[in-house]
Amino acid sequence: MSIKSNRVPLVEVRDLIHIGSPLPFKVLDSLERLLLNEGQVIQDEGQFDALNERGAWAERASVDAERKARAAANSQPVLSTLSHFDQWERLQWQFDKLARGLARRELPGTALEPFYDELLARLDRDPDAAIFLCTRQEDRRFALYPIRHSIHCAVLTTLTARHLGWDSARVHSLGRAALAMNLCILELQATLAEQGEAPTKRQMDQIRAHPSAAVTLLREVGITDEAMLDAVADHHEHDGGGGYPNGKNKVSPEARILRAIDVYMAKISPRAKRPGILPNDAVRQLFQQSPGDALSMGVIKTLGVHPPGSLVKLQSGEIAVVTRRPTAGIQPLVATLSDRQGRPRAETHHRDSADPEFAIVAALPVSKEFSRVAAERVYGLIND
Known part of the structure; x- marks a missing residue:
């Protein structure tokens, strides 16, 4: 006699899921990490596809209870109107699918451009609200941490480059670099977000190699923007040496901004086993590490002493x-x-x-x- 699994693949409960309606149960990935909570909304079919790519499933007890409740009530789903902030969630799932496609070399690098344009349109609706979402790190879905981190870094690098008066092409190059810099370690970042102990040697080797690996990947999918590639290659390098993977002494302004934002977001973002540091403390540390530096001051002035969301x-x-x-x-x-x-x-x-x-x-x-x-x-x- 076979025993039914507690996991019901999402494709098998498609009849219980209505686009634009609150979910009747939570959704987990293949590693039992939370992807969506009960009551959250799947905004479009693209997000549904992205969930399936992650091996998404629902708990059988919840599914059975929902089927019984609907049969008894014969109820119709209540559709929700997507808010501006729902659209940011939708953008996150679009990038989840895009990033995985790029990492598997299944999509061309040019696919980053329309996504970044959509991110810009969302950002320009309300830049302060976008910073608020970067700062309010309340989401416990650590499986999605690397996706959120990339989007948040793209938001803050874009705003910083604009504050510095860079032209549109240069801003776009830096923003796309923020989206692409961690494409080779997405799963590792998710693992580390939930891991209580320090990274293993193998994990550290992956971390130190990821800038060069990302550049190789980006070239293979057709990226030819050298400024973008240089920023990705050097986003963990330091002016004066001491960074990785190559210990360079001179680093481009793009790479320096990308590194500052990457570090800032990593500091304020909580992990499963520890809270993030206060945003104003992270801003203060950035100032203390580079007092008087024009690029660091550009980041600080973009965020403010107390960034939105604090x-x-x-x-x-x-x-x-x-x-x-x-x-x-x-x-x-x-x-x-x-x-x-x-x-x-x-x-x-x-x-x-x-x-x-x-x-x-x-x-x-x-x-x-x-x-x-x-x-x-x-x-x-x-x-x-």
């Missing part, structure tokens, strides 16, 4: 999240999450921290009370 305490006693970089000075706009005693409240007030009553008095780590901050709560609906 949790802060105000002089009023309220806990707030930063929503907008300042137009002048260093005091950002914030949205409250608590009352004046620091107790969580659903009501949100927008404050200007340049006002002494609402000045920022401390940066805060993520706590249980404020572990999740819905972007829609503080930005409202952003029309496409």
Whole structure:
């Protein structure tokens, strides 16, 4: 007598999944890592295909319960309208599929260009909201960490290059380098995000080799942009030596910015076994490591002292999240999450921290009370 597996492949529950409707169960990958939580939305067929490529499945007990509930209720799915922030999630799944196709040499390198153009269009709708998503590292789906990291680095390198006044071609070259720099270690990055111990020697060898391996891959899929390739090759090199894989003494501005953003995002991003560091601490460390350096200052001015998405305490006693970089000075706009005693409240007030009553008095780590901050709560609906 055969025993049924607890895993039901996603293709076998396609009838229970409706594009644009909340999922009735969580979805895991072949290694039992969370891909989507119950209630999250699959936005299009491309995302469904990407999930299947990862060997996605649902738990049999949840599937059976959902089938019984639907049979009893004879209910119809409720379709959701995708918000601006849902579209960022959709973009993540598009890149998941694209990155895997490039890593397998199944897609041409030119496929990066339309994806980056779509990322730019999304970024230009609201740059501060995009930084908020980079900073609010609340997602526990560590299987997707390398995909999010690449997109977040592309967002911040693009904004930094624009702040520095670079022309469009140079900005695009750097942004695509951010997307491509880790194509050879996507699965390794996901593993390390959940791994409690230090990398093994084999893993360290892969890490040290990945810049050169990525360049080889990119050339094989037809990338000929030498500035992009140089940035990927050198994004772990240091001016003056000491980096890898070649210990170069002189590194291009593109590679230096890419390295700074890569390190910044890695520092603030939590892993399964440790929290990320505070964003303002990561900004301070960047300044301390390269005081007066024009490129580092470009990154710092792009982010601000307290980047959007940072949790802060105000002089009023309220806990707030930063929503907008300042137009002048260093005091950002914030949205409250608590009352004046620091107790969580659903009501949100927008404050200007340049006002002494609402000045920022401390940066805060993520706590249980404020572990999740819905972007829609503080930005409202952003029309496409």
